[in-house]
Amino acid sequence: MSLPPTPMHYSPTDPGFEASSGADLIGSQSALIDRIRLCFGVDQESFARDALAPIEAYAGFVHLLPATPDNYFRQPGGLLQLGLEVAFYALQGTDAHIFSGQSTISTRRQLEPRWRHATFIGGLCCELHRALASLIVVDADGNEWPAYLTPLATWLAERRVERYFVRWRAQAPEARSLGLFALPHVVQSAVLQNLSAGNTVIVPHLLASVGGLPVYREPNVLDSLVRRSLALVIDRNLKASADRYGSPQFGSHLERYLVDALRRLASAESAWVPNREKSRVWYGTDGLFLLWPQCAADAQSLLEADQLPGIPKSADTVLDLLLAAGVAEPCDSSRNTWLIKPPGAKGPLDAIKLTSPAILWSGPEASPRALDGTLVTSLEPTRVMAAAAAPAPPPSQRGQVSLLEAVAPDTAAAVSPPSNAPARVSPAVEEAAAASIALKAPMRLNPAVRDALGSIVATLNSDARTAAACTVATGIFVPLAELERRGLQPALAMRALGDLRMLVHADANRPPTVSRDFGGAITVGLIVDPRFVTGLDLATFAIPESPQA
Template structure:
């Protein structure tokens, strides 16, 4: 009998017994064999075997061999310092969970996309193997670039170790610290270097036998999920589910019966991750935060916007839609130092000849960095809190600044404060192909749906079809339970080739052709704008194009090339961090969603000769990309 989803969840929610095999002595762990490391996860591995659906010899030769090598390599290393799966054995467990989620999603999808039934049948097992291996490898670069691992031998000698050197020898000990100043997401580049160490040679040969799949697989393990197509979408979604379950469903030592971590704890964990990973830069001109001897002062709207994006992208449940609600939660639990009865301080920040007045949240350094040695130095930064209280708790990071200070901001458009009436009907929302959008719906799944990465149409189109034998029906039921509500009405996909192209498009450049198609579609009303399924919205700062959906509407086969050529035109506004992609939040009375977008400023819109309707009040541009 197949294992039910409920049984698997009980395994996930059970205490992690990986650390019960040994306790660290003076911060050191014994190097163990693969059998001992995998023993606490036997139930999950049995489920993986059933989802793979291959003969025993095939399983042992390709799958179990990889699991053994993976466990021997990662040992009891954590997956992060202060975020998801941060305890001993976290990296191993996270890899297994992502592999499970990926195989569960894969069983409802016909791959490769747009192939004949004969080709899909012949490559079925190969694509399943690509999902499995990509899931295990996706975070494998973390011990290389994020962690400092010291190996101690029985003879008393010790030296630095990296996974590139191969597994640690049994009989040795190791301890782990995290590098300071590490670069966010740098670990994603390392996975191809470690693949030959982990994958059996015949497994690598098998993946290489399908060049198109190999290209997508390499993109996926390096974090380029949009370039990886359906394979990248599966692994990205599987990863976020594992992260969300670990952060939102963890059991705290103080409250053994608690299933969901308090919101304040998750908010603090998210802030700590954003700050220590460098996503919220500190102590420089235009930074998101500044430190003095005892406190960190976070630019209020920028930090809260980034925190909400981060939590929603992880799929965490019960996330507030208003910044003021987040600040209230932080204040009520003593995480921020209040300014009288308010959470916000008005501060004058000076670095050399740079000066700006900002609305900030004040948090003790010990909340972010419990270890005093890890705290950053605020040398060169002067912070003068003002005795004047800010007007509101939802001030943007520009409010309170003088005209001179405004000129020192990075060259990016001003950002509005949230303005979502609580008693109004929902405003038109953008497409939510991967989510119901009901974050607070008590009837939703335990695994929250993802709101940030639009998935290819294939991910939703394939569900409900048999992929192999009668056992697939149960897998599909599990997928539908997880995916409940995600098959929203597909956005319109007008064909780019059925419309006239102007003289500019005659050059053959895909970016200019796309621009001509966009201009014609807006002029004729053929392309929807500011509607629930629209890929185009007007906001206060200009025009936003939902990516990658708008490019897939134009050319489903070559959308990635079109997107790159569009970027070459340099019509879009780049973010504060010099990135191409912005994040927008669409909010209504009962739902919210995130969109990845390109922003075309009002000046560029005028030069393009476009006449646009009023702004969509439901869509707000966030600070972080």
């Protein structure tokens, strides 16, 4: 006869967490909630309905749970504070962005408040998945909180629990999509119904952001704001906690952004199409390889364009993060990179090896066909490859500023002008660098303007007959119609570019627009200072003598 199971009591050495009331939870974050109230800029009734209600529901669901066991926001109430801070900065960032840019003014006037509300909710719930995937909550008798069924505060009240304890799951994978199952406990159906009024995109973009899912055919501006704000908040918390707690594990939040950058490059960049001539990605029977540090420079440039803080500038540091996350695997105990010899290569190339092709190609798109042969070689390189020797532009030349300046432009400091002094590099490196034309704008440029102008400038790398801009004597001519095609109001672009002195025009007292022949028709447009574009020979332009700031 078997004995009845002995009740499992939690070790008394763990003090656990006190089952605080909802009022105490909200009161502990009163200062931050007051800042959110000011940022919303609505009456008390509207704030209570649109912001305070989801805040209270979110606090009831996560209670005093930490965000991580031993890293950022690891203190009691860390997950609550993380959500509120991201929500605040994401909401603040909406002031510098245009949603529904292709809609009429009256339609945008109706949708903008809904976009701001949805962005706030997306920031609040961006890490909601952690309560389901990363930890287990138990009471003193070992009874587990059914996280999918009820908020933690409700479960504690129903069972009259005075203290509860957290057990962290070992090597729990990040599963952001689980946040969608917890979202109904925070956001009522009536809120989603209101957000969907008059449009079909706000709710899908919100759910995609909370669940970490892609949105096809159009950029998810809401998710972009939330991602930037999350990176800012985590980066600031890590720096602050270094003084209070010793040495937290810096960089642990960056793996998701690095992997996301690799996937975006693999799906959008022609240089990342595998197994093509001069490709950065090679896939053979012995694995998937990325040329290094070229791929690191591409990922760093992409993430810096996203205005994410804390992105390492060293390719070695990026590789260390990928190795620690299990994304890449080292060659041996003394060498992290591999030597490969792709077909047509003049010699061996340095590369990193990813642990699985699914890291780059997952979801509906299938992995490409691997080469029939192997890529790894034991031959030592006889010379430094020119592409590998080309360093990424230093931050000072990219006008980098912190994300806080991007989401809160009123606090932004002046950005130094790009240097015109030519770098002392070899002709081979100059030729490689000149092969790619790209926008090099100050980081405090409105992100919507940056994205639209950057995509226009990038067309200069293709056939001149299909390019969306052209070079003129004093700079790059950008038709206003191309800005409008990308959902950007020309007046906004002129104001943003003019404030940073990125435009060239003869009379500062008149509008900066000019008319010229473009594609066989007289077209109105702007002339962008060529010093804000990389890959051009500045000696061929009649650049104004006055410095551009």
